[in-house]
Amino acid sequence: MVANSSALLSPAPDDDSAKRRQILEGARAVFLELGFDGASMGEIARAAGVSKGTLYVYFADKASLFTAIVEQESIAQGMLSFDFAPERDVETTLRGFGLAYIQLLCTPRGASAIRTVMAIAERMPDIGRRYYERVIANTVGRFARYLEAHVTSGTLRIDDCELAASQFMQMCQATLFLPFIFQATEPPSAERIEYVVDSASWMFLAAYRAPAGEPN
Amino acid sequence: MVANSSALLSPAPDDDSAKRRQILEGARAVFLELGFDGASMGEIARAAGVSKGTLYVYFADKASLFTAIVEQESIAQGMLSFDFAPERDVETTLRGFGLAYIQLLCTPRGASAIRTVMAIAERMPDIGRRYYERVIANTVGRFARYLEAHVTSGTLRIDDCELAASQFMQMCQATLFLPFIFQATEPPSAERIEYVVDSASWMFLAAYRAPAGEPN
Amino acid sequence: MVANSSALLSPAPDDDSAKRRQILEGARAVFLELGFDGASMGEIARAAGVSKGTLYVYFADKASLFTAIVEQESIAQGMLSFDFAPERDVETTLRGFGLAYIQLLCTPRGASAIRTVMAIAERMPDIGRRYYERVIANTVGRFARYLEAHVTSGTLRIDDCELAASQFMQMCQATLFLPFIFQATEPPSAERIEYVVDSASWMFLAAYRAPAGEPN
Amino acid sequence: MVANSSALLSPAPDDDSAKRRQILEGARAVFLELGFDGASMGEIARAAGVSKGTLYVYFADKASLFTAIVEQESIAQGMLSFDFAPERDVETTLRGFGLAYIQLLCTPRGASAIRTVMAIAERMPDIGRRYYERVIANTVGRFARYLEAHVTSGTLRIDDCELAASQFMQMCQATLFLPFIFQATEPPSAERIEYVVDSASWMFLAAYRAPAGEPN
DNA sequence: CATGAATGAGGATTCATTCAT
DNA sequence: CATGAATGAATCCTCATTCAT
Numbered sequence: 001m002v003a004n005s006s007a008l009l010s011p012a013p014d015d016d017s018a019k020r021r022q023i024l025e026g027a028r029a030v031f032l033e034l035g036f037d038g039a040s041m042g043e044i045a046r047a048a049g050v051s052k053g054t055l056y057v058y059f060a061d062k063a064s065l066f067t068a069i070v071e072q073e074s075i076a077q078g079m080l081s082f083d084f085a086p087e088r089d090v091e092t093t094l095r096g097f098g099l100a101y102i103q104l105l106c107t108p109r110g111a112s113a114i115r116t117v118m119a120i121a122e123r124m125p126d127i128g129r130r131y132y133e134r135v136i137a138n139t140v141g142r143f144a145r146y147l148e149a150h151v152t153s154g155t156l157r158i159d160d161c162e163l164a165a166s167q168f169m170q171m172c173q174a175t176l177f178l179p180f181i182f183q184a185t186e187p188p189s190a191e192r193i194e195y196v197v198d199s200a201s202w203m204f205l206a207a208y209r210a211p212a213g214e215p216n
Numbered sequence: 217m218v219a220n221s222s223a224l225l226s227p228a229p230d231d232d233s234a235k236r237r238q239i240l241e242g243a244r245a246v247f248l249e250l251g252f253d254g255a256s257m258g259e260i261a262r263a264a265g266v267s268k269g270t271l272y273v274y275f276a277d278k279a280s281l282f283t284a285i286v287e288q289e290s291i292a293q294g295m296l297s298f299d300f301a302p303e304r305d306v307e308t309t310l311r312g313f314g315l316a317y318i319q320l321l322c323t324p325r326g327a328s329a330i331r332t333v334m335a336i337a338e339r340m341p342d343i344g345r346r347y348y349e350r351v352i353a354n355t356v357g358r359f360a361r362y363l364e365a366h367v368t369s370g371t372l373r374i375d376d377c378e379l380a381a382s383q384f385m386q387m388c389q390a391t392l393f394l395p396f397i398f399q400a401t402e403p404p405s406a407e408r409i410e411y412v413v414d415s416a417s418w419m420f421l422a423a424y425r426a427p428a429g430e431p432n
Numbered sequence: 433m434v435a436n437s438s439a440l441l442s443p444a445p446d447d448d449s450a451k452r453r454q455i456l457e458g459a460r461a462v463f464l465e466l467g468f469d470g471a472s473m474g475e476i477a478r479a480a481g482v483s484k485g486t487l488y489v490y491f492a493d494k495a496s497l498f499t500a501i502v503e504q505e506s507i508a509q510g511m512l513s514f515d516f517a518p519e520r521d522v523e524t525t526l527r528g529f530g531l532a533y534i535q536l537l538c539t540p541r542g543a544s545a546i547r548t549v550m551a552i553a554e555r556m557p558d559i560g561r562r563y564y565e566r567v568i569a570n571t572v573g574r575f576a577r578y579l580e581a582h583v584t585s586g587t588l589r590i591d592d593c594e595l596a597a598s599q600f601m602q603m604c605q606a607t608l609f610l611p612f613i614f615q616a617t618e619p620p621s622a623e624r625i626e627y628v629v630d631s632a633s634w635m636f637l638a639a640y641r642a643p644a645g646e647p648n
Numbered sequence: 649m650v651a652n653s654s655a656l657l658s659p660a661p662d663d664d665s666a667k668r669r670q671i672l673e674g675a676r677a678v679f680l681e682l683g684f685d686g687a688s689m690g691e692i693a694r695a696a697g698v699s700k701g702t703l704y705v706y707f708a709d710k711a712s713l714f715t716a717i718v719e720q721e722s723i724a725q726g727m728l729s730f731d732f733a734p735e736r737d738v739e740t741t742l743r744g745f746g747l748a749y750i751q752l753l754c755t756p757r758g759a760s761a762i763r764t765v766m767a768i769a770e771r772m773p774d775i776g777r778r779y780y781e782r783v784i785a786n787t788v789g790r791f792a793r794y795l796e797a798h799v800t801s802g803t804l805r806i807d808d809c810e811l812a813a814s815q816f817m818q819m820c821q822a823t824l825f826l827p828f829i830f831q832a833t834e835p836p837s838a839e840r841i842e843y844v845v846d847s848a849s850w851m852f853l854a855a856y857r858a859p860a861g862e863p864n
Numbered sequence: 865c866a867t868g869a870a871t872g873a874g875g876a877t878t879c880a881t882t883c884a885t
Numbered sequence: 886c887a888t889g890a891a892t893g894a895a896t897c898c899t900c901a902t903t904c905a906t
Contacts, residue, residue: 037253469685
């Protein structure tokens with residue numbers, strides 16, 4: 001109660017105040033829809049339901065606000081916990097991970113983030129690099145470690161687990177991600193995603209499954 | 217007669233006049249480097265060596281000029297002739313196509329086009345769709361028809377050749393394209409590209425090569 | 433009784449409370465350094481160590497605060513007690529006053545006040561007028577009265593003592609003040625100031641010293 | 649005729665075009681009245697009768713426009729040709745120069761320039777320095793050279809002609825310039841100016857006239 | 865009274881577009 | 886047709902001022 005009322009009385013402008021979250025939410029919508037250049041601070045203010053001036057109470061400038069959005073988004077997406085428990089059966093894991101991954105990528109939210117960050121990466125390389133590392137490299141790494149465990153256990157035979165992880169993730173996108181991000185088709189149906197992920201899993205195992213009966 | 221003489225005296229502005237090509241060339245450089253929003257008509261005029269007013273003689277507005285650039289670029293890239301001659305050996309074709317494809321993708325020019333078009337696809341969906349169809353779908357399609365030929369000839373065993381084509385193209389990007397386009401690493405070396413493409417080719421064949429001796 | 437207790441509990445904001453002095457001190461530093469337009473209320477609040485809101489408890493607006501600063505500064509500078517004791521020897525007085533006057537003028541603090549007030553005088557004529565009267569006219573007047581005493585005593589022969597006083601003060605600035613305030617040179621050295629003040633004193637006496645032996 | 653029509657056809661934006669002069673005129677009025685900070689580009693545009701955008705066709709930014717104004721003003725004022733012909737009688741020259749100098753200084757135009765430049769000199773020292781050198785140092789220098797000629801010819805006896813020149817110019821301002829620039833009085837009358845300049849001339853000669861009959 | 869978060873009007877600057885020549 | 890000067894709407898950002906707590 002006391003803490004609560006104190007929080008209401010003096011919401012520090014640079015912490016996790018409600019206003020700051022409100023701004024981030026509005027900004028995320030506008031930035032992800034229109035990109036860094038296309039978004040205007042006025043529109044962001046309107047979307048966030050605050051005045052233009054308030055934006056600058058919480059963020060030094062447009063770039064800082066944008067950076068904060070991308071950081072937040074990359075942390076959120078990087079923390080998406082795919083289930084890479086080593087004891088899990090490989091086929092189940094591939095399928096589950098592939099589905100979850102593509103469902104994220106082919107969502108308006110996932111696609112917008114990628115689009116927006118990719119678009120700005122040439123002018124703001126730090127933003128691109130951090131997003132890549134937090135979201136993509138991080139996921140590839142965790143998946144690669146799962147694969148390594150199964151190489152060790154003898155289920156799989158893979159020379160370069162980082163490459164294999166990336167190969168699987170790329171294959172899962174086949175015929176799905178590019179048409180979607182270029183707005184050439186509607187988001188893929190769940191059935192279509194299953195079909196493609198199943199095919200990727202099958203290919204992956206065709207190449208990397210350790211020969212039956214082979215000793216570890 | 218009249219039309220002819222008029223054409224000689226003052227070439228219609230919407231044809232393939234030298235001025236128009238000059239403008240397109242300047243605009244391509246600027247749009248691909250800076251993106252749609254980042255490019256200014258003044259900079260385009262300077263790059264093209266014409267006055268700002270002249271831009272509007274040939275193109276109704278900035279969006280029209282941009283559309284024309286992307287059309288031109290997508291036609292140019294769509295026509296990039298990968299060697300899909302059906303009689304070519306599959307392994308050679310995979311390797312050659314994979315290398316050429318990645319070398320295009322991981323080149324400033326290729327990456328810029330993708331970045332620029334992807335960035336605008338949400339606001340100008342037609343542009344994204346047309347680019348996808350002309351460049352990506354077209355290449356996938358031609359590759360798929362090559363694969364079909366080899367299914368027919370019995371070299372390969374593939375149910376869904378469009379999917380297989382896309383799978384191969386995606387796998388070739390593994391660990392290469394995303395870090396590059398997000399500016400997380402330097403452009404990949406030729407050796408690295410070969411290594412990844414070789415792995416993709418090997419995987420593709422591990423999954424899709426027809427069992428030896430099997431009748432067609 | 434009530435007023436008293438209220439005064440004790442919450443000192444009236446328009447009196448000489450410590451807070452008010454604190455604000456004036458911060459504001460003086462900022463206004464004199466940056467000028468009226470260059471100073472922001474935020475910076476003043478920071479310099480004074482109070483919140484922006486508190487500024488408005490004690491002063492109606494930026495102009496009022498500025499006016500108060502200039503008033504305070506002009507009173508302070510107007511009270512600078514040059515030694516005009518009538519019994520003092522003229523040569524000593526001229527030299528002493530001249531040195532003190534120029535040392536004030538060519539000091540960052542003196543120059544800043546003049547600059548700041550002069551700059552705003554066209555838009556806020558009252559401020560300029562009051563500063564002139566309190567600081568300059570007041571000093572000229574006191575100096576003129578000293579001169580009158582010595583005219584009366586027969587040491588000097590001057591028709592217009594106000595004019596003579598101003599002439600001396602102006603001459604002391606020769607080659608010193610304008611280059612300094614226009615930032616064309618470094619602040620003058622003590623030697624240079626002595627040299628110029630000595631010359632002014634000599635000229636003043638060459639013109640205004642009563643002929644020797646002349647009766648009063 | 650031809651030159652004229654050519655000028656009308658293509659008024660180069662960075663030369664002495666009519667538009668540029670028009671802008672400078674409007675900007676001079678606004679800058680000198682309100683100072684650098686007080687003047688807004690919008691107001692300048694209105695005063696000049698052009699659009700805000702046009703300002704930026706001719707001047708890179710507000711500071712450049714301001715610098716151009718001060719340069720123009722300092723050149724104009726620096727070129728004011730006081731008559732320092734060496735053969736001129738000293739008394740006549742002192743009086744004539746003193747009157748012209750004070751009439752310039754105590755004019756709204758002269759005072760505004762000094763005020764405006766002085767106010768900005770701390771933040772833009774180059775502008776202050778250039779103005780001082782062109783207008784003040786230049787005039788002092790020319791006057792000092794006149795005095796040197798008369799020292800040589802034996803009319804005057806002066807050790808430090810630069811100092812003497814500055815002393816005279818400062819004395820001419822006595823009781824006139826400061827009250828005027830601080831807006832404490834109306835501009836001085838012509839009679840008052842004559843009175844003060846005559847007194848300064850008299851003092852100057854009382855101190856610096858070579859003793860009669862003294863050999864050169 | 866003291867605070868500082870919130871405001872919104874206003875400032876400098878850019879840029880797509882128009883139009884007289 | 887080609888020009889480039891001119892425009893004014895729109896952008897990012899600042900800051901004096903207010904007000905709920």
